[in-house]
Amino acid sequence: MTRFLLAALAVLGLSLPALAQDNLAQLRPAPTPITDAPRAPGAPFLPGGAADRITLAPGADASRAMAVSFRTHADQTETRAEIGRVLDGPTSAADVRALTGESRIVADADGAARYHHVRFDDLEPATRYVYRVRGLEGWSPWLPFVTASDAFAPTRLIYLGDAQNRIGDVATRVIAEALTRPHDMVLHAGDLVASRLEIAHDDEWAQWHAAGGLNYAMRPQVPAAGNHEFVKIDLEDGSETRVLTPHFPALFPVPANGADGLPDTTFVTDYQGVRIITLDTTSAVELGGLETQTRWLEEVLTDNPARWTIALFHHPVITCARPENTEFLMEHWTPLFEAHGVDLVLQGHDHCYARYSEWRLPAGPEREAAQQALAGPVYLVSVSGYKMYALNDRAAHESDRYGADTQTFQLIDISHDRLVFETWTPTGGLYDAFALERREDGRNRLVEDPRERSPLRVCYGDTGPDGGPCHGSEK
Template sequence: MSGRMLQFQLTRCFVVALTMLAGMSEKNAVGHDPVAAPHGKAYQSMFPEPTAVLATDVPDRILVSWTDSPDRSFSVTWRSLKSPDAVAEFAPATDGPEFTKNIQRVAADTAPLATNLGQVHMHAATFSDLEPNTLYVYRVGNKRTVSLPSGDAKGVEQHTRDYAWSEWIHVRTAAPFEGEVTPARFVYFGDAQNDLKSHWSRVVREAFRDAPKMTFMLHAGDLVNRGNRDEEWGQWFHAGDFLLSSIPQLAIPGNHEYDVDPANKSNGRSLSTRWPLRFEFAQNGPKGSSENIFYVDVQGIRLIGLDSNIDPKSQAVWLEEVLKNNPNRWTIVTHHHPIHSTSRGRDNAGLRDAWQPLYDKYGVDLVLQGHDHSYGRTAPLERNETSGKQVVREQTGTVYVVSVSGPKQYSLKDYEEAEENPFESRGEDLQLYQVIDVTHDRISYQAKTATGRLYDQFEIIKADDGEKKFVSPEETPAE
């Protein structure tokens, strides 16, 4: 065969092969025809299958929060199977890997936790004496209970042979408050609770796409459905993923964080045994509290967390002192059960009687709540002491929000008289997250759906003398 003929045959074979591949690609791209497969209901109540292997020596479920001053410290928790010895390392972050030359190590506190899937160990460490508004890098490690094979250990540094480590993770300390508010942004979530892997994942991830430089996240209770079910916490961590270890988390317990302890069922329902081990919050609550009642000051905001599952009157004395002795520019309160309910068959008169007079007296700016599995937002309200009715007071009142981020939804409450409805904005069958920006002179609030669509917004503008102006959604500038 001549060279020209051979070249022609090879070219022909190449063209045929390309044609066949193109046909295969077209077939694969088209795939099978879709068929209708509707679900019986939007909220599926899916079985909470474990999202990862059970605990090992390798640190997992890492979460960052604040125990002390957010501008000078941050705390971290994680778990292992049975490591009795855990440590954490940190340094100021650098543009390259040279930060490893300046590592400092702190010992972690360790405590066993009995779960429905077996015993694990919980670890907690706090990094202190940090520089404000500075990016740090940290990692956490567990002493190995299973040694590395000799071949794998060869040539490895001693501390890596001895400890199993997480990745290096970035966290930025907060800015200090010295009379002028450094702008802060946070995202607030109502109840996640159900189908966390299936349905809540997209909400928390959309929130991150929307506000990637947020200062912290806030969860207004019912993070899971059963507070002592380990697989549900696994799904919560699966949904939040790296966000939970790199953005400080604040949370208060909902009624579903009160659960029967599998290791001590005779005690009945009580605050989840993992709550004070899972979260490192300020231990500045009333006597006997267990990091379920606290306050934290961050960038000119005093954020107060209350536990609405227990007697509100017993918290009121502590709450008044925290409100009275408050050097911050803004005051935001969070608790699970709402002062004003959005959903049918619900009303929390005891909370209104115990806490709203204090909100009115000390000019609380914003109260963020959950529990009702629907959405509602009021204008600035105060309660008339004589009639007990809610009155709009733009200059001094408090804005109340109820929201839900998970798929479990309830119908809105029917108010017999229009004037009894305290809400300016309400909604049902919505999964939402709220992006809240705080500057020296204003709070800018946006509620967004799971797809990122703007659903509600307002602003609170505060003058130097503390007098407020409420800017309604119609007046609030568009994005």
């Protein structure tokens, strides 16, 4: 029966994390794909003759390796790319190499499409390259990227919380505005899409990719998988499990250095002195993946040459909307973050904004004193999309800064001894800002930014901070 179910899931384009496959015998023999979700008018996202959805991802060492994914018509069975050093003249590229890769079919309401992966290895550090990929009817434009330095160098990152719902008409404005800022790499904290009944899943991914356009092909994208990157499957006992949507591993060719059994959703990348560790909290929360990720997390924190370290995942350790914190993450991961000097923990899921440091201490002089030598990371939660949740009754006194009913994006500027974190709203307001200054003993001092910030944004009863209805629902 297990073989039959694996085959059935493969036909549907679905896969289970290895850690969940022991539960396959409980699954119904014929899970049904969602085919009746609303479609984009005119079916504008069908695969065609040109390669599209081109997405760049960093290698484990972003000074030496990158990877690209792209979508083509299913009939394009060859996976081809070319890469060379950029030139100033119209020849575009020098020392061009022809590369091949691997592909897979992903079937959805829009029909079958082929997704391709090509890995760019043996690159030179701090070097400008251009590449192009082959579609059914020709080549893409030459697209530029720059490898990271192999030594420490200043870096700017963009961090985006959940886009998830109404990506095309609401979340796009925030993503597009963020991407106008100079940056080196983009970090996504999960729930990039909803993967539910609101819209055909492929149309939803098309809207997400349209929001970033060719930027996604020219700056490396680092995605954490959220619970909405997993599709629900009913079990015989009436409960549910989740399988990773086929679009996620097809779209993101992440480094193959993650936790055992979770190659598509856990990985680490080093970018010119910054280590980014991406974890899969859905597998940890629901699919038995906590222990293997905890072991792996300790390994990549222990053997860590980076000066700054960021953890990226979806479910927040400290929640700003849900009544309870995620205690098992706090029990297993927080001690490792504190013991190994993780600087930032970037999260999503709660659809509100919050920043936490020394959150166990009361706000005021006691917390401010502890911020002079932080015992652990600064935890962030943000949302870029439409759906909002109401703040819980702890956010106002546990967090350093909080907000509701507010779409934001974040800029993170990292230099040798200083990290500056900024939260911006769509109107151009600076909503939050702070710096981490590296002390001589290796710990961080948190310094509040002196610039004027936008007023606190919360709902007052049914009235939202913009004067209209409050969109946040209780969790």
